[in-house]
Amino acid sequence: MIIGPTIRLRAIEPDDLPMLASWRNDPAVYAHFFEHEPLSLAGQRRWYDRFVQRDDEKFWIAERTGTGGASQGVGTIALVGIDWRNRRAELGRVLVYPPGQRGNGIGRELCSLALGYAFGHLNLNRVHCEVFADNRPAVSLYENLGFRAEGTLRSHVFKDGRYRDVAVMSILRDEWASTITGVVSNAA
Numbered sequence: 001m002i003i004g005p006t007i008r009l010r011a012i013e014p015d016d017l018p019m020l021a022s023w024r025n026d027p028a029v030y031a032h033f034f035e036h037e038p039l040s041l042a043g044q045r046r047w048y049d050r051f052v053q054r055d056d057e058k059f060w061i062a063e064r065t066g067t068g069g070a071s072q073g074v075g076t077i078a079l080v081g082i083d084w085r086n087r088r089a090e091l092g093r094v095l096v097y098p099p100g101q102r103g104n105g106i107g108r109e110l111c112s113l114a115l116g117y118a119f120g121h122l123n124l125n126r127v128h129c130e131v132f133a134d135n136r137p138a139v140s141l142y143e144n145l146g147f148r149a150e151g152t153l154r155s156h157v158f159k160d161g162r163y164r165d166v167a168v169m170s171i172l173r174d175e176w177a178s179t180i181t182g183v184v185s186n187a188a
Contacts, residue, residue, distance in 0.1 A: 002060070002117055003065065004109050005065075006106075007064055007075075007106065007109055008063055008065050009061070009062055009114070011060065012048070012059050012060065012076075014048065016061055017041065018041060019073060020044055020076065021040065021044040023095060024039050026097070029095060032135055032138070056080070056082040057079065058079045058082070062075040062077065073097065074096065075101075075110055076095045076097075077092075077111065077114045078092050078114075079091060079118055080092045080093070082124075086126075087123065088124060088125060088128070089122075089126075089128075091111065091114060091115070091127050092129065094111065094129075096110070107138075107141055111145055119176050119177070126171075126172050126173070127170065128170035128171075129169050129170070130168055131169070139169070146171050146179035147170060147171045148169060149168075149169055150168045150169060152166070153166040153167075153168060
């Protein structure tokens with residue numbers, strides 16, 4: 001478990017799959033993912049069966065800390081495509097739920113905890129992300145965390161009847177070390 005000031009990240013479990021499918025099919029969430037079709041519970045289960053066999057992906061459920069024993073899911077985050085030789089990964093599957101909770105620091109803490117784990121525990125050197133270029137809140141969040149723009153993948157994703165640009169951003173280990181803002185990460 002990775003513990004922060006207001007949330008903790010824990011491993012995904014099979015019992016989480018209905019909740020995840022529900023979250024990801026919420027129109028306010030779905031609009032920001034690259035997927036083109038709604039996600040079924042059966043599809044979520046197939047994904048999970050493949051996921052538990054992989055060693056190049058870390059996926060966490062975020063829960064509020066200090067909830068008196070009852071955990072409250074508030075989102076997800078993952079490190080995907082972990083390249084152990086070149087010490088790099090993609091930060092992805094960032095989701096804050098319910099959408100009304102966005103803008104309250106949860107996304108920043110989610111990302112900070114995952115980056116702390118990536119650079120501290122996994123000893124990675126580089127983490128990158130891809131986000132719709134017009135998703136200004138997400139781009140701003142990554143910039144505030146120290147990510148730098150690397151470029152734009154023009155007309156990269158076809159969604160909702162149109163082609164959309166995708167921004168590619170990254171942060172290096174030494175850049176992260178110079179921007180740590182007090183979020184504590186305890187991996188147990």
